[in-house]
Amino acid sequence: MSVFSDPTNRDVYVTGFLWILKLTLASSVCALVLGTLLAAMRVSPVPVLRGFGAAWVNIFRNTPLTLIVFFCYFGLYSTLGFTTSNDLELNNYWLGVVGLSVYTAAFVCEAIRSGINTVPAGQAEAARAIGMTFRQTLTSIVLPQAGRAVIAPLGSIFIALAKNATIVGTIGLMESSNAMKQLINDNGNAVFAIFFVFAGTFAVVLIPTGYGFGWLADRLAVKR
Amino acid sequence: MRITRLAATFGAMALVLAGAACGGSSDKAGGSGSGGGASGIVGKAAGGKLTFGVKADQPGLGLQTGSTYTGFDIEISKIIAKGLGVPESGITWKTTVSANREAYIQQGQVDVVVATYTINDARKQKVNFAGPYYVAGQDLLVPVNSTITGPESLTGKKVCSVSGSTPAKRIQTDHKDAQLQQFDSYSKCVTALAGGQVDAVTTDDIILAGYASQPQYAGKFKVVGKPFSTEPYGIGVKKDDTAGCNKINDILKAAATDGSYKKAWEDTLGKSGKPAPELDTSKLTNCS
Numbered sequence: 046m047s048v049f050s051d052p053t054n055r056d057v058y059v060t061g062f063l064w065i066l067k068l069t070l071a072s073s074v075c076a077l078v079l080g081t082l083l084a085a086m087r088v089s090p091v092p093v094l095r096g097f098g099a100a101w102v103n104i105f106r107n108t109p110l111t112l113i114v115f116f117c118y119f120g121l122y123s124t125l126g127f128t129t130s131n132d133l134e135l136n137n138y139w140l141g142v143v144g145l146s147v148y149t150a151a152f153v154c155e156a157i158r159s160g161i162n163t164v165p166a167g168q169a170e171a172a173r174a175i176g177m178t179f180r181q182t183l184t185s186i187v188l189p190q191a192g193r194a195v196i197a198p199l200g201s202i203f204i205a206l207a208k209n210a211t212i213v214g215t216i217g218l219m220e221s222s223n224a225m226k227q228l229i230n231d232n233g234n235a236v237f238a239i240f241f242v243f244a245g246t247f248a249v250v251l252i253p254t255g256y257g258f259g260w261l262a263d264r265l266a267v268k269r
Numbered sequence: 270m271r272i273t274r275l276a277a278t279f280g281a282m283a284l285v286l287a288g289a290a291c292g293g294s295s296d297k298a299g300g301s302g303s304g305g306g307a308s309g310i311v312g313k314a315a316g317g318k319l320t321f322g323v324k325a326d327q328p329g330l331g332l333q334t335g336s337t338y339t340g341f342d343i344e345i346s347k348i349i350a351k352g353l354g355v356p357e358s359g360i361t362w363k364t365t366v367s368a369n370r371e372a373y374i375q376q377g378q379v380d381v382v383v384a385t386y387t388i389n390d391a392r393k394q395k396v397n398f399a400g401p402y403y404v405a406g407q408d409l410l411v412p413v414n415s416t417i418t419g420p421e422s423l424t425g426k427k428v429c430s431v432s433g434s435t436p437a438k439r440i441q442t443d444h445k446d447a448q449l450q451q452f453d454s455y456s457k458c459v460t461a462l463a464g465g466q467v468d469a470v471t472t473d474d475i476i477l478a479g480y481a482s483q484p485q486y487a488g489k490f491k492v493v494g495k496p497f498s499t500e501p502y503g504i505g506v507k508k509d510d511t512a513g514c515n516k517i518n519d520i521l522k523a524a525a526t527d528g529s530y531k532k533a534w535e536d537t538l539g540k541s542g543k544p545a546p547e548l549d550t551s552k553l554t555n556c557s
Contacts, residue, residue, distance in 0.1 A: 119464075123466050124464075132448070133427055133450055214432065214453070215452070216452070217429075223432040223451060226368065226432055226433030227432065227437075228433075229368050229433070230433045230434060230435065232391070234391070234394060236372060
């Protein structure tokens, strides 16, 4: 454990996990918004939108995340010239957020769509019977009930997202996995201690998060 | 129900922490206890077989194509094997990366490591070094028309290196005004350099020379040629194998005089146009 008493090493460790936190927060917001939109598309009466939603899910859900993040750097940034910031780290950070968001949105979309299936057909029929449009039915009748039904699966998706965030290390952000690599390279004699501290940090943060989502799901469930 | 769940959570945490504690202590035990003295490489070589740990992704030094390895480190390994009386057919190559070299030697997964292995004090606590067989220095690889002339002209420039490596750390600490891009391999850095996303790639000059001499980049890049560090490459063996270490140093001394060292260079890195270095036998380690 003496590795972590050195302030420089501690700084590497803390910065690494701060990047993970920032990546997870920004990407979960983007993925939630994007995923909900995609779910709405997939149940909409417009065939083009349905096709677009289905294509998105099938493409991004079945592509390895490493490739998506890698493409964000070498495709989106290198070849197409898409930049978000002149600062190298920030630019890589936002490219990472783009990659994580488009990938996670596919899973969020499928979770919400399965939630929509738990809402009894009578609810949507009743809404239509009193003259509500598709948009009104979706936003004020179906989605609120569907959302409450899928809090637990969404929790799993966000926990997976937090761990997936380490993949942004492949395009050079000094997040936790790169921080771990650096510490191991400098302190070859404490490989196991370093490894378990990094793995333990994830476990200590994510296990309570999982229970938190479980508790929230219980509380907000639609009692039928 | 709630209570059992809570208990389960804390139980899981306790397990994780216990794991961390075990990891720490077993690591220390491995450092001092392992590696029986009788099984030194000299004894092992008498059986006609040796396992060498080498790099697999560094052109000119240790590069794996299919199942064959080529490069300067490989040629040095062959010289050592020959000196120990092991035929080339008795050599087993094993890919090592920077992070697992000490562990591989200690656990006996490899007998000898020849893998751009810089001798330093932290590593000396875990393994014994013979050599150095080459002294490299950190340098910069830039496009031929670049204005970068050395580490002092890096202000505001984007510099690429491998994440967690010593060269990357040196840029972070000694050249804070440069922006550091890190990838998990040098080949990605070189791709980014070719695409103009970074202004320079930095690591040991000998590795950069290997990339510069790759056919697809011929004439596009140059090595600046102002090394700003000293990296003596050593040959790692088990900590308590003093006899093996001395034997390797003797083999290196012989290789310096009989021309096999020069030939190893000319067959590999010499192709980049760099003349063969002089192997300074007075600088060899004392294996203690």
